[in-house]
Amino acid sequence: MMTFYKTTPAVLFWQWINQSFNAIVNYTNRSGDAPITVNQLGTAYVSATTGAVATALGLNALTKHVSPLIGRFVPFAAVAAANCINIPLMRQRELKHGIPITDENDNRLGESTKAAQQAISQVVVSRILMASPGMAIPPFLMNHLEKKAFLRKFPWMSAPIQVTLVGFCLVFATPLCCALFPQKSSISVSRLEPELQEKIRANHPGVERVYFNKGYKTVEAAPVWP
Template identity: 60%
Template sequence: MAASVTTFNIDIPRWDQHTFMGRVKHFFNVTDPRTLLVSEHELDSAKALVESCRAGIVPPGTNQEQLFYAKKLYDSAFHPDSGEKMNLIGRMSFQVPGGMAITGCMLQFYRTVPAVVFWQWVNQSFNAIVNYTNRNAASPISLKQIGVAYFTATSTALATAVGLNLYTKRAPSLLARWVPFAAVAAANCVNIPLMRQQELINGITVTDENDNPLGKSKRAAIKGITQVVVSRVAMAAPGMILLPIIMERLEKYPFMKKIQVLHAPLQTILVGGFLVFMVPVACALFPQRSSIALSHLEPDLRQSIVARHGDNVPYVYFNKGL
């Protein structure tokens, strides 16, 4: 076994997470939809290898590429805080196949209120699963709170979509095509904070540079959740804003009028093309291990940290979630 493997730190990402491009490469790796096809046995084996490596025990003959692949599978399927296997639909690697199918249908079936209601409901159900799966696991949420978050986000999306749908009946058709994005953006601004409300109420654990816990901060939770909301809206924006423009022009051609039954599959495929790139790019907008200056923390937490560590902790760190 090579000496470089025996001292390998498997928790250090393969690419520099302090740079945007490094994070994009990392999330291209983690959100790779092909990991959805990996068997449960292989995922469990990858987790066992990751945990063994963390303990300083690497099976003889294991090389770095095998360790990198095991960490890729681990990051794609297991929660970063709890280490528990995430449900398949809630994994970020499912965003491309799941998101492309639902978004394609939202963009195609936007003309009637029943269709708008159905597909917005499907989308918010999907979002609720994703948000719950990728919450900060250190902040448990009750079934009642999950229900309230789901109901509120779905109601917000439906009210936005149906309201704008009716409002744009006499407006240019392109505006009506943008209604689904407005509904998705509005719902994300409600769904994510509500699904992670315990973090806002109780704060999330912040650590020093060496991952030593320093306390809980509500301001860190606000920063992390805000970043996640921005990332989710950015993830959907290019496909849901640019694709309606593309379809608006394509549908004017005679050949497109002859194949109207294929418009929904076409939009779904095009949405998938956008999401393949936008899922990792949106996830990479902000560092996963986010930071906040000591001076921006709550006064009592700041004083507690200064009392214990003096001026040695200028910044604290936390997992922002996805």
Template identity: 70%
Template sequence: MSGINIDEPRWDQGTYMGRARHFFTTTNPLNLFATPSQLDNAKLIVDKYRSGESVNLSDDEIWAAKHLYDSAFHPDTGEKMYLIGRMSAQVPMNMTITGCMLTFYKSTPAVVFWQWINQSFNALVNYTNRSGDSPITVKQLGTSYVLATGGALVTALGLNSLVKSMPPLMGRLVPFTAVAAANCVNIPLMRMRELKEGVSLIDENGNNVGQSTVAAKKGILSVCISRILMASPGMVIPPLIMNKLERKGTLRRYPWISAPLQVALCGVLLAVATPACCALFPQKSSISVSRLEKEVQEKINMLPNPPSVVYYNKGL
């Protein structure tokens, strides 16, 4: 039997390149084309390997099965996830939604429709990838969905009214501002339990040493930064290109090109930005014990051989 640790990523998560390679594999849209029988076979291989059974496969074949398994099955429950809620659906779904938000940004009904579609997709992704240990309640999901959608709409419609007298480029950048604002509302609300009760802390040996709201805040801030930076290339570069084409008169001559061109541009940019920004911060993040809240420091320092650094899951 091979000696690989199938429960850890294939590449070193202590380096940015290792994390980037992991997320390029996880978000690969080609995984969406795997048939149900291919997914079930990948699950069978992973389950057999974990139980110690002989699978008679090379390391590369085992890792290929693991990556396909990770792309479709929930890490905690083992259930097959909704197709468009999987990480491998992020690029094709976001490129379509983002491209349409950037194209149809002037009409109020269109702004309402596409911001609503975007937040509905985000809610489905959050529900599909919910933690098995700390599941998102229906009330929590609904509250986050309503407030994030409301925040995005208020930002988009409010800014649209303010930029009417400004250069056209300012109007094209409104969707990005609305999405950034919605992320700042949505992510903390979805993880409200962590903000109230704290996130689990472990030492270097994997032992649970406490809960910390300070670590939770740090993790949520990291995720907010990653999500906003992830959206930036696809929501900033296409408007710059389209603004230039508009000044040259290209869009007047070929008005039909706007939506497909922006969807395609978003696809190329998101294919790189999604895994690149997911990898910015380690999934297993560290924090010095001296930076934790006082009562948590005291609890950890009472342990035999207390650690000076602890670790927590920052989330995605």
């Protein structure tokens, strides 16, 4: 384990830094154009970072009770769980009030919470899959390399090798996972809220599918664990 991850305060600090970065990314790359107050933003930030850090710390504690190889995959579970908490909480206003939906010609038809749910779900899935190669492949390789004489002789090389492996994985995982769902996603009118369905069918009878910006997917700062 890297030196600054050895103590609980250090783990707490770096997890907070990581989740704060992710919270900023999730907020700035959100969908929708509705304003948000300072109080709402502060509440979203505190709930997102606290929930994500607590989950990550709880799962990280499991490394003490499992085999070293399995323990290497606990950080991935922590990252996945943190994404499931951080992203929705930082974008909770979209879940409450909806995001803009348009027709194929970009004519605004209203705001939909159903579209927001789909948008956020797509981003969460993409972010988890984006982290998968970098947090699943290196553990196997490091488990093998640490049995070799090279790393036993030069243990300080462990961290640079891990960072290099993660970076190599992200070179391919990032564009592939960003391409999973289109930036301009769509949803059937029949899956929208009943009142919004009625409004669209009354004012735009030919529209069967609406479109929305799901928000961007950017890679998060995932720390290197053992």
